[in-house]
Protein backbone atom coordinates (compact mmCIF):
# COMPACT_ATOMS: atom_id res chain seq x y z
CA UNK A 1 0.00 0.00 0.00
CA UNK A 2 1.22 3.53 -0.85
CA UNK A 3 4.46 2.86 -2.70
CA UNK A 4 6.19 6.11 -3.74
CA UNK A 5 4.20 7.91 -1.08
CA UNK A 6 2.71 11.28 -1.90
CA UNK A 7 1.57 11.84 1.67
CA UNK A 8 2.75 10.09 4.83
CA UNK A 9 1.19 10.92 8.16
CA UNK A 10 2.77 9.31 11.16
CA UNK A 11 1.79 9.32 14.82
CA UNK A 12 -0.09 12.59 14.47
CA UNK A 13 -1.60 13.91 17.71
CA UNK A 14 -3.63 17.03 18.35
CA UNK A 15 -5.66 18.37 21.26
CA UNK A 16 -8.12 21.24 21.56
CA UNK A 17 -10.28 21.50 24.68
CA UNK A 18 -11.84 18.10 25.26
CA UNK A 19 -11.26 16.99 21.68
CA UNK A 20 -8.15 14.97 20.82
CA UNK A 21 -6.69 13.04 17.91
CA UNK A 22 -4.09 10.40 18.80
CA UNK A 23 -1.68 8.18 16.88
CA UNK A 24 -3.00 9.00 13.39
CA UNK A 25 -0.91 7.10 10.83
CA UNK A 26 -1.74 6.63 7.16
CA UNK A 27 -0.41 7.30 3.69
CA UNK A 28 -1.74 8.27 0.27
CA UNK A 29 -0.08 6.97 -2.89
CA UNK A 30 0.12 8.49 -6.37
CA UNK A 31 -3.20 8.54 -8.21
CA UNK A 32 -5.06 7.26 -5.15
CA UNK A 33 -8.45 8.56 -4.06
CA UNK A 34 -8.85 8.20 -0.31
CA UNK A 35 -12.11 9.01 1.49
CA UNK A 36 -11.87 10.26 5.07
CA UNK A 37 -15.12 9.45 6.85
CA UNK A 38 -16.51 9.55 10.38
CA UNK A 39 -19.41 10.94 12.33
CA UNK A 40 -19.93 14.68 12.97
CA UNK A 41 -17.23 16.06 15.23
CA UNK A 42 -14.96 13.01 14.80
CA UNK A 43 -12.14 15.28 13.60
CA UNK A 44 -12.12 14.95 9.79
CA UNK A 45 -11.75 18.69 9.08
CA UNK A 46 -9.20 18.99 11.87
CA UNK A 47 -7.13 16.19 10.33
CA UNK A 48 -7.27 17.80 6.86
CA UNK A 49 -6.17 21.13 8.39
CA UNK A 50 -3.29 19.41 10.17
CA UNK A 51 -2.19 17.85 6.87
CA UNK A 52 -2.54 21.18 5.04
CA UNK A 53 -0.50 22.95 7.73
CA UNK A 54 -3.23 25.27 9.08
CA UNK A 55 -3.03 23.61 12.49
CA UNK A 56 0.06 22.45 14.38
CA UNK A 57 0.11 18.90 15.71
CA UNK A 58 1.15 18.18 19.29
CA UNK A 59 3.19 15.21 18.02
CA UNK A 60 3.86 13.28 14.85
CA UNK A 61 4.83 14.20 11.31
CA UNK A 62 3.39 15.00 7.89
CA UNK A 63 5.62 14.26 4.89
CA UNK A 64 4.96 15.21 1.28
CA UNK A 65 6.93 13.37 -1.38
CA UNK A 66 9.29 12.12 1.31
CA UNK A 67 10.08 15.55 2.83
CA UNK A 68 8.61 17.10 5.99
CA UNK A 69 5.70 19.33 4.92
CA UNK A 70 7.07 22.33 6.83
CA UNK A 71 10.19 22.35 4.58
CA UNK A 72 8.01 23.47 1.67
CA UNK A 73 7.12 27.13 1.35
CA UNK A 74 4.72 29.32 -0.64
CA UNK A 75 4.55 28.56 -4.33
CA UNK A 76 6.49 25.30 -4.05
CA UNK A 77 3.88 23.99 -1.60
CA UNK A 78 1.02 25.33 -3.74
CA UNK A 79 2.32 23.34 -6.72
CA UNK A 80 2.08 20.19 -4.65
CA UNK A 81 -1.02 20.65 -2.56
CA UNK A 82 -4.44 22.32 -2.95
CA UNK A 83 -6.80 22.52 0.01
CA UNK A 84 -10.50 23.29 -0.37
CA UNK A 85 -12.06 23.91 3.04
CA UNK A 86 -15.65 23.05 3.97
CA UNK A 87 -16.66 26.69 3.76
CA UNK A 88 -15.26 28.62 0.84
CA UNK A 89 -15.53 32.42 0.66
CA UNK A 90 -18.78 33.38 -1.07
CA UNK A 91 -18.58 37.18 -1.04
CA UNK A 92 -15.42 37.70 -3.05
CA UNK A 93 -15.48 40.74 -5.36
CA UNK A 94 -14.14 38.61 -8.22
CA UNK A 95 -15.51 37.16 -11.41
CA UNK A 96 -15.43 33.39 -11.83
CA UNK A 97 -12.69 33.78 -14.48
CA UNK A 98 -10.55 35.85 -12.08
CA UNK A 99 -11.01 33.36 -9.26
CA UNK A 100 -10.09 30.37 -11.42
CA UNK A 101 -7.14 32.23 -12.94
CA UNK A 102 -5.91 33.02 -9.40
CA UNK A 103 -5.31 29.26 -9.07
CA UNK A 104 -2.41 29.79 -11.51
CA UNK A 105 -0.44 31.99 -9.10
CA UNK A 106 2.12 29.26 -8.16
CA UNK A 107 3.27 29.36 -11.79
CA UNK A 108 2.72 33.00 -12.76
CA UNK A 109 2.96 35.06 -9.60
CA UNK A 110 0.33 37.42 -8.23
CA UNK A 111 1.22 40.31 -10.52
CA UNK A 112 0.70 38.41 -13.79
CA UNK A 113 -2.14 39.75 -16.01
CA UNK A 114 -5.49 38.21 -14.98
CA UNK A 115 -6.17 36.91 -18.52
CA UNK A 116 -7.30 33.26 -18.61
CA UNK A 117 -4.48 30.96 -19.64
CA UNK A 118 -4.90 27.54 -21.28
CA UNK A 119 -4.88 25.57 -18.02
CA UNK A 120 -7.51 27.82 -16.39
CA UNK A 121 -9.68 27.58 -19.52
CA UNK A 122 -9.50 23.80 -19.42
CA UNK A 123 -10.35 23.80 -15.69
CA UNK A 124 -13.47 25.88 -16.44
CA UNK A 125 -14.44 23.58 -19.28
CA UNK A 126 -14.03 20.24 -17.50
CA UNK A 127 -15.96 21.45 -14.46
CA UNK A 128 -18.81 22.73 -16.66
CA UNK A 129 -18.33 26.30 -15.39
CA UNK A 130 -17.15 27.96 -18.63
CA UNK A 131 -20.54 29.64 -19.11
CA UNK A 132 -20.28 31.15 -15.61
CA UNK A 133 -16.91 32.80 -16.27
CA UNK A 134 -18.23 36.38 -16.45
CA UNK A 135 -20.46 36.02 -13.38
CA UNK A 136 -19.53 37.37 -9.98
CA UNK A 137 -18.54 34.67 -7.45
CA UNK A 138 -20.92 36.26 -4.92
CA UNK A 139 -23.92 35.67 -7.23
CA UNK A 140 -23.51 31.93 -7.64
CA UNK A 141 -25.64 29.20 -6.14
CA UNK A 142 -23.94 26.92 -3.56
CA UNK A 143 -23.50 24.13 -6.11
CA UNK A 144 -22.15 26.44 -8.83
CA UNK A 145 -19.73 27.88 -6.30
CA UNK A 146 -18.43 24.42 -5.35
CA UNK A 147 -17.73 23.58 -8.99
CA UNK A 148 -16.02 26.94 -9.55
CA UNK A 149 -13.75 26.39 -6.54
CA UNK A 150 -12.90 22.93 -7.84
CA UNK A 151 -11.96 24.60 -11.13
CA UNK A 152 -9.68 26.98 -9.21
CA UNK A 153 -8.04 24.05 -7.42
CA UNK A 154 -7.63 22.16 -10.73
CA UNK A 155 -6.03 25.24 -12.29
CA UNK A 156 -3.46 25.07 -9.50
CA UNK A 157 -2.36 21.67 -10.95
CA UNK A 158 -1.28 20.26 -7.57
CA UNK A 159 -0.19 16.67 -7.04
CA UNK A 160 -2.47 16.25 -4.00
CA UNK A 161 -5.99 17.58 -3.40
CA UNK A 162 -7.40 17.91 0.10
CA UNK A 163 -11.14 18.41 -0.26
CA UNK A 164 -13.43 18.90 2.73
CA UNK A 165 -17.00 17.90 1.83
CA UNK A 166 -16.76 19.25 -1.73
CA UNK A 167 -20.25 18.09 -2.72
CA UNK A 168 -22.41 19.42 0.16
CA UNK A 169 -24.39 21.83 -2.01
CA UNK A 170 -24.77 19.61 -5.06
CA UNK A 171 -27.90 17.71 -6.02
CA UNK A 172 -27.48 13.95 -6.36
CA UNK A 173 -26.85 14.01 -10.12
CA UNK A 174 -24.24 16.75 -9.73
CA UNK A 175 -22.61 14.90 -6.80
CA UNK A 176 -22.19 11.84 -9.00
CA UNK A 177 -20.96 13.98 -11.89
CA UNK A 178 -18.50 15.85 -9.63
CA UNK A 179 -17.04 12.67 -8.12
CA UNK A 180 -16.85 10.90 -11.49
CA UNK A 181 -15.07 13.94 -12.90
CA UNK A 182 -12.61 13.91 -10.01
CA UNK A 183 -12.01 10.20 -10.54
CA UNK A 184 -11.49 10.60 -14.31
CA UNK A 185 -9.06 13.46 -13.79
CA UNK A 186 -7.17 11.66 -11.02
CA UNK A 187 -6.80 8.56 -13.24
CA UNK A 188 -5.83 10.65 -16.27
CA UNK A 189 -3.49 13.13 -14.60
CA UNK A 190 -2.25 10.86 -11.81
CA UNK A 191 -2.90 13.27 -8.93
CA UNK A 192 -3.97 12.02 -5.51
CA UNK A 193 -7.06 13.00 -3.56
CA UNK A 194 -7.85 12.91 0.15
CA UNK A 195 -11.46 13.96 0.59
CA UNK A 196 -14.06 14.12 3.33
CA UNK A 197 -17.48 12.84 2.31
CA UNK A 198 -20.56 12.02 4.35
CA UNK A 199 -22.35 9.90 1.77
CA UNK A 200 -20.62 6.56 2.28
CA UNK A 201 -22.21 4.83 -0.73
CA UNK A 202 -21.18 7.65 -3.07
CA UNK A 203 -17.70 7.73 -1.55
CA UNK A 204 -17.42 3.98 -2.12
CA UNK A 205 -18.03 4.48 -5.87
CA UNK A 206 -14.83 6.48 -6.33
CA UNK A 207 -12.53 5.83 -3.37
CA UNK A 208 -9.70 3.33 -3.55
CA UNK A 209 -9.50 3.39 0.24
CA UNK A 210 -11.53 4.51 3.22
CA UNK A 211 -10.04 5.99 6.38
CA UNK A 212 -12.49 5.92 9.27
CA UNK A 213 -12.15 8.26 12.26
CA UNK A 214 -13.84 7.49 15.57
CA UNK A 215 -13.06 8.32 19.18
CA UNK A 216 -10.03 10.38 18.11
CA UNK A 217 -8.35 7.49 16.28
CA UNK A 218 -8.26 5.91 12.86
CA UNK A 219 -10.29 2.76 13.38
CA UNK A 220 -10.12 1.43 9.80
CA UNK A 221 -8.00 1.88 6.67
CA UNK A 222 -8.70 -0.24 3.61
CA UNK A 223 -10.71 -0.72 0.43
CA UNK A 224 -14.42 0.22 0.71
CA UNK A 225 -15.56 -3.39 0.27
CA UNK A 226 -13.51 -4.43 3.31
CA UNK A 227 -14.10 -1.39 5.51
CA UNK A 228 -17.79 -0.68 4.98
CA UNK A 229 -19.31 -3.41 7.12
CA UNK A 230 -22.48 -3.40 9.19
CA UNK A 231 -20.33 -3.83 12.29
CA UNK A 232 -18.18 -0.79 11.46
CA UNK A 233 -21.25 1.36 10.79
CA UNK A 234 -22.64 0.41 14.18
CA UNK A 235 -19.33 0.95 15.94
CA UNK A 236 -18.07 4.14 14.27
CA UNK A 237 -21.33 5.88 13.34
CA UNK A 238 -23.86 4.40 15.79
CA UNK A 239 -25.89 3.41 12.76
CA UNK A 240 -27.77 0.17 12.21
CA UNK A 241 -27.68 -0.44 8.48
CA UNK A 242 -27.61 -3.14 5.87
CA UNK A 243 -24.66 -3.16 3.47
CA UNK A 244 -25.21 -4.68 0.03
CA UNK A 245 -22.78 -4.90 -2.84
CA UNK A 246 -24.38 -3.38 -5.95
CA UNK A 247 -22.35 -3.37 -9.18
CA UNK A 248 -19.24 -4.13 -7.13
CA UNK A 249 -19.77 -1.18 -4.78
CA UNK A 250 -20.94 -1.38 -1.15
CA UNK A 251 -24.23 0.46 -0.67
CA UNK A 252 -25.39 1.46 2.81
CA UNK A 253 -29.10 1.23 3.53
CA UNK A 254 -29.96 2.45 7.04
CA UNK A 255 -32.64 0.38 8.74
CA UNK A 256 -35.77 2.10 9.93
CA UNK A 257 -35.17 3.40 13.48
CA UNK A 258 -31.52 2.92 12.65
CA UNK A 259 -29.79 5.53 14.79
CA UNK A 260 -28.65 3.86 17.99
CA UNK A 261 -29.93 5.79 20.96
CA UNK A 262 -32.84 7.32 19.08
CA UNK A 263 -35.37 5.34 21.07
CA UNK A 264 -33.75 6.41 24.31
CA UNK A 265 -33.61 10.04 23.12
CA UNK A 266 -37.30 9.92 22.20
CA UNK A 267 -38.35 8.34 25.50
CA UNK A 268 -36.29 10.94 27.36
CA UNK A 269 -38.08 13.65 25.43
CA UNK A 270 -41.44 12.14 26.30
CA UNK A 271 -40.53 11.80 30.01
Ligand SMILES: Nc1ncnc2c1ncn2[C@@H]1O[C@H](COP(=O)(O)OP(=O)(O)OP(=O)(O)O)[C@@H](O)[C@H]1O
Pocket residue numbers: 016017019038039040041042043044045046047
Ligand atom coordinates in the same frame (compact mmCIF):
# COMPACT_ATOMS: atom_id res chain seq x y z
N1 LIG B 1 -12.36 26.42 15.75
C1 LIG B 1 -12.64 25.53 16.70
N2 LIG B 1 -12.49 25.81 18.00
C2 LIG B 1 -12.76 24.90 18.97
N3 LIG B 1 -13.18 23.65 18.71
C3 LIG B 1 -13.36 23.31 17.44
C4 LIG B 1 -13.11 24.22 16.35
N4 LIG B 1 -13.37 23.57 15.19
C5 LIG B 1 -13.79 22.34 15.51
N5 LIG B 1 -13.78 22.17 16.87
C6 LIG B 1 -14.14 20.95 17.59
O1 LIG B 1 -13.20 19.92 17.22
C7 LIG B 1 -13.85 18.66 17.10
C8 LIG B 1 -13.60 18.10 15.70
O2 LIG B 1 -14.22 18.96 14.76
P1 LIG B 1 -14.09 18.74 13.21
O3 LIG B 1 -14.66 19.94 12.55
O4 LIG B 1 -12.69 18.37 12.88
O5 LIG B 1 -15.03 17.47 12.99
P2 LIG B 1 -15.63 16.86 11.64
O6 LIG B 1 -15.42 15.37 11.74
O7 LIG B 1 -15.03 17.53 10.47
O8 LIG B 1 -17.15 17.22 11.81
P3 LIG B 1 -18.34 17.45 10.74
O9 LIG B 1 -18.66 16.11 10.14
O10 LIG B 1 -19.46 17.93 11.60
O11 LIG B 1 -17.89 18.48 9.74
C9 LIG B 1 -15.33 18.91 17.40
O12 LIG B 1 -15.55 18.56 18.74
C10 LIG B 1 -15.48 20.41 17.20
O13 LIG B 1 -16.52 20.91 18.05
